[in-house]
Amino acid sequence: MAPSAIETVTSSGSSLVSSDRPRILVPEKVSPDGLALFKDKYDVDIRLGLTADELIAEIPRYHALIVRSETKVTASVLAAGKKLRVVARAGVGVDNIDVDAATAQGIIVVNSPAGNIVAAAEHTIALLLATARNVGRADAGMKGDKWERGKLVGVEVGQKTLGIIGLGKVGMKVARMAIGLGMKVKAVDPYASKDIAEQAQVELVSDLSALLPEVDFLTTHTPLMATTLGLIKEAELQKMKRTARVLNVARGGVYDEAALIKGLDEGWIAGAGIDVFTSEPPAADSTASRLARHPKVVATPHLGASTVEAQENVSMDVCRQVAEILRGGLPSAAVNAPLILPEEYRKLQPFVQLVEKMGGIYTQHFVRSQGGMVGGRKFELVYQGELSGLSNTRPLLAALVKGLVSSISDSGGRDVNIVNAGLIAKEKGILISETHSGETNNVIYSSLVTLRSYDGDSPGSERCIAGYVSGRSVYISKLGQFSATFRPEGTLLVLHNYDEPGKIGGVGMVLGRHGINIRFMQVASLDAEAREERAKRALSQLATGAGAESDNPEASEGSSNGKEDREALMILGVDDTMSEEVIEDLKKAEGILDVSLVRL
Numbered sequence: 001m002a003p004s005a006i007e008t009v010t011s012s013g014s015s016l017v018s019s020d021r022p023r024i025l026v027p028e029k030v031s032p033d034g035l036a037l038f039k040d041k042y043d044v045d046i047r048l049g050l051t052a053d054e055l056i057a058e059i060p061r062y063h064a065l066i067v068r069s070e071t072k073v074t075a076s077v078l079a080a081g082k083k084l085r086v087v088a089r090a091g092v093g094v095d096n097i098d099v100d101a102a103t104a105q106g107i108i109v110v111n112s113p114a115g116n117i118v119a120a121a122e123h124t125i126a127l128l129l130a131t132a133r134n135v136g137r138a139d140a141g142m143k144g145d146k147w148e149r150g151k152l153v154g155v156e157v158g159q160k161t162l163g164i165i166g167l168g169k170v171g172m173k174v175a176r177m178a179i180g181l182g183m184k185v186k187a188v189d190p191y192a193s194k195d196i197a198e199q200a201q202v203e204l205v206s207d208l209s210a211l212l213p214e215v216d217f218l219t220t221h222t223p224l225m226a227t228t229l230g231l232i233k234e235a236e237l238q239k240m241k242r243t244a245r246v247l248n249v250a251r252g253g254v255y256d257e258a259a260l261i262k263g264l265d266e267g268w269i270a271g272a273g274i275d276v277f278t279s280e281p282p283a284a285d286s287t288a289s290r291l292a293r294h295p296k297v298v299a300t301p302h303l304g305a306s307t308v309e310a311q312e313n314v315s316m317d318v319c320r321q322v323a324e325i326l327r328g329g330l331p332s333a334a335v336n337a338p339l340i341l342p343e344e345y346r347k348l349q350p351f352v353q354l355v356e357k358m359g360g361i362y363t364q365h366f367v368r369s370q371g372g373m374v375g376g377r378k379f380e381l382v383y384q385g386e387l388s389g390l391s392n393t394r395p396l397l398a399a400l401v402k403g404l405v406s407s408i409s410d411s412g413g414r415d416v417n418i419v420n421a422g423l424i425a426k427e428k429g430i431l432i433s434e435t436h437s438g439e440t441n442n443v444i445y446s447s448l449v450t451l452r453s454y455d456g457d458s459p460g461s462e463r464c465i466a467g468y469v470s471g472r473s474v475y476i477s478k479l480g481q482f483s484a485t486f487r488p489e490g491t492l493l494v495l496h497n498y499d500e501p502g503k504i505g506g507v508g509m510v511l512g513r514h515g516i517n518i519r520f521m522q523v524a525s526l527d528a529e530a531r532e533e534r535a536k537r538a539l540s541q542l543a544t545g546a547g548a549e550s551d552n553p554e555a556s557e558g559s560s561n562g563k564e565d566r567e568a569l570m571i572l573g574v575d576d577t578m579s580e581e582v583i584e585d586l587k588k589a590e591g592i593l594d595v596s597l598v599r600l
């Protein structure tokens, strides 16, 4: 094995280090601009090419670790880092750091959320044009003494449609640049605000099936998470035009690499520009390597953030934070900063947990299963009982934002804290109001929290979740129009169905066939208010003889045939081994109206 490159920068410039000063380990190439901030105060060891074992052996001596995307900061590395106080990611994505393990050990993880977004967006545009004009193949041909004009006729991007999946920081920059090139831009992002998109002349469409057939180029800018892994598979690629070209400057794995190769081979996808791969560098003979070598692919080795300017930015961003933390101060972009301050912890912690879970359920149950968006919606938190007198509700508001974004963000929402929650909500166009209700006649628990959400002022768009705390455990007592009592934890399946005999057995059989264990099960019936509302509707239909047109977002098609008042929710706690196939099988089961999977 080649020896690691070792460079020790100390205040004196010598390689001798004093043992009492904090030491910083840098195992990747990080711009010296930021590292210069440590001069005279800390000792910095730049050790490129450390293996996983070498990192574990070295880390016990260090107080801070600064990495990019190549170093895997695993739970074992963190456990060995007895003196570690901070892990800094000189970039955006923290998918190479075990943030939960760091949090458990009290190690702060910081990143640079915006330092390289211009670089990533510009690289996307570079790949867009290179893919459209066959720049890679033309260059390779010229270097092989070939003059292939006839074979390499490209397409123009002006007047064409670009589809963006993930209209976050990078996605929005790409949109603006593409509009500058004369392109029409459409996007899918359940969290983006319609208003912000409209101002940027981006048309937000509801889902992938509405986007994919329309676009000439597709670019992905989501983080890599359980919900975006394999987001674009064969079925999605098949929905696109045969002339379409796809781009990935986000994370390897958002596209199913094997399906993309098949599309390129069989000619139903015209080309691809790929910067990121499922294994980096792609292992020999791997699918990632076949994709990188494919003649219709312009491939780059994860260069999205590799500009002089971006590297200066991210280096300055994270080194400032490392210095601050080593000095005992607070970082500006901590990925795992607390939601709640120690003095408020005892009283508020269970409510913070409850509200965060309600936000998570909202996104995963209502948005994912029933469609719609989170961005641009209005949310209202109603506090009843002992919470109604609470003056500092900031941790609860932050918990709601964290819960709402946790299933769709890179960091799993861990980067949301009291300081930045308001800003994040504003960026996403999420409006939150609070009501302290003195009304106690409906409160059978000492404190009840109700989350209501509305789509602007549109009638019938209200969605509701209520919950309470008993002891230090949290419970959900209402989900949509159904009364429930369950603990929001682990993996939950929520099935909307007609409450008929045999339903539970049918669902049990599907889960049994797939080897899924059920931890608990509970049936939630329509609450009194919903039953009354439906009875009134039925009466008025009888009186007018009209067919039922439901404006209830939860009432599904075909539910007007007398069964509507027998709708129920089945809530099951299950193993976290659910696949899309199980969900699809459950959806096909007799009398099941809808299925959602909620991971908390």
Ligand SMILES: NC(=O)c1ccc[n+]([C@@H]2O[C@H](COP(=O)([O-])OP(=O)(O)OC[C@H]3O[C@@H](n4cnc5c(N)ncnc54)[C@H](O)[C@@H]3O)[C@@H](O)[C@H]2O)c1
Binding pocket: 092, 093, 094, 113, 116, 117, 120, 165, 166, 167, 168, 169, 170, 171, 188, 189, 190, 191, 192, 221, 222, 223, 224, 227, 228, 249, 250, 251, 275, 276, 302, 303, 304, 305, 306, 408, 409, 410
């Ligand atoms: N190639 C590179 O060198 C490079 C450089 C910078 C960033 N990145 C990567 O680019 C990605 C985006 O970075 P960012 O700073 O814009 O992040 P961001 O958090 O600002 O934006 C991500 C967006 O994706 C949306 N999203 C999440 N799940 C979605 C889904 N299922 N469908 C549609 N939209 C969804 C979110 O709502 C959010 O708006 C990250 O993975 C980051 O690591 C790569």
Ligand SMILES: O=C(O)[C@H](O)COP(=O)(O)O
Binding pocket: 068, 069, 070, 090, 091, 092, 093, 094, 116, 302, 303, 304, 305, 306
């Ligand atoms: O998430 C990021 O910031 C980018 O993927 C850049 O990664 P890099 O620092 O390894 O270039």
